[in-house]
Amino acid sequence: MASGKKDRIVISCVTFDVAKVVSPIVHYEASRVHLIHYVKSDDIYQEFYDEVCARISEEIPRCEIVEHNAEVFDFAKMMNVVSRIMEDEIERAEIRPDIYVNVSAGTSEYSAASLMASMMHEGVMPFNVPTERYTVSPDRIRDVYFDDGRPVGLSMSVREPTLISTFTMKMPDKGQIKGLWILKRRLNNKEPISAAAIIPELSELGLIKCNYSMGSKKPDQNTLMNYQRNFVDKWIHNGWAERTSKRMMRITLDGEAVLKMFMD
Known part of the structure; x- marks a missing residue:
């Protein structure tokens, strides 16, 4: 939101945790949160997501x-x-x-990707949320991870979030990636992949300066x-x-x- 003041953004993944997602959002007094989850239909995962949203709205109504x-x-x-959100x-x-960026909640794939993406974007702050008290097998999810009819997840309560030290990781060159995409598209369409075929496309995108031989279109x-x-x-x-x-x-x-x- 372009309000003229600095926003606080929190990115998190929701699977079976509630406190581990909500607590740091409240701690950082987030103005906007991005919640990543995967639901194919109305199932138990959706209930956890709905509970997270409800608690955020209760704690920070304007978030x-x-x-x-x-x-x-x-x-x-x-x-x-995660990279696109950032x-x-x-x-x-x-x-x-x-x-x-909450790297504690969610799947291990999300955690690894979110930490790596944080290192590739200067100034982004990944954090860890240590569990203070645990709540246990897939066949007992409703018995174990619900409290008084409401989802609570793996953690009943958590400690304060701790920032993770990062190093700056160089982003792959976007021009090389766009060129690779052109190569892939041409391969998929069974089009020529010669330099003479690809260079004009790179030139149109401003990725290479194309000079032609005297009296030739090559x-x-x-x-x-x-x-x-x-x-x-480089490829x-x-x-x-x-x-x-x-x-x-x-x-x-x-x-x-x-x-x-x-x-894309």
Whole structure:
């Protein structure tokens, strides 16, 4: 919200925990929270999510709750969702917000992805929420994780959140990722993947300066070398693509993961 004042944003994942999600949101007096969960239908997971929302509204009535229904067991998807939340919050704000990321609640895939995403975005603050008292098997969820008819989750109460020390992790080059996406699209559509075919698309996106040979519509030698050095060689070096023959390439599993994380 562009209100002219600094927002406090909390990002969290909701599975079977309530206190571990709600307590730090209250502690940081969040103005907006992003809750990531995965519900295919009205089931027990939805009840936990509804309880979290109810308690947040009770404790901080003016707090805005933003729901993200995504596959919380998919690391790459979580990386994509969390990164986009951070980038959207930073871009929309007049004053850069304080962004806190709960890496304790939710699935291990979410926790790993959210911590990594925090390290890739300067100033984002991941935190841990130590459990003070535990509440136990899937067949006893309703018996164990409900209290007086209301979901309480794995933790009856928690200690104050503790910030986690981070290091700045360099983001993958977005130009190289966009170029990789062009390569993948052309491979999928069985279109040419020669330098002469890909360079004009890169040029349209402002990712490479395309100079043409005298009296020709083909890129000149300097442009071809620039493309080879800054795109093809980097894709191969990063393990995102590999050659299958002199004129053919394929996207590797790591390359597919990078595209899943950082491209729509």
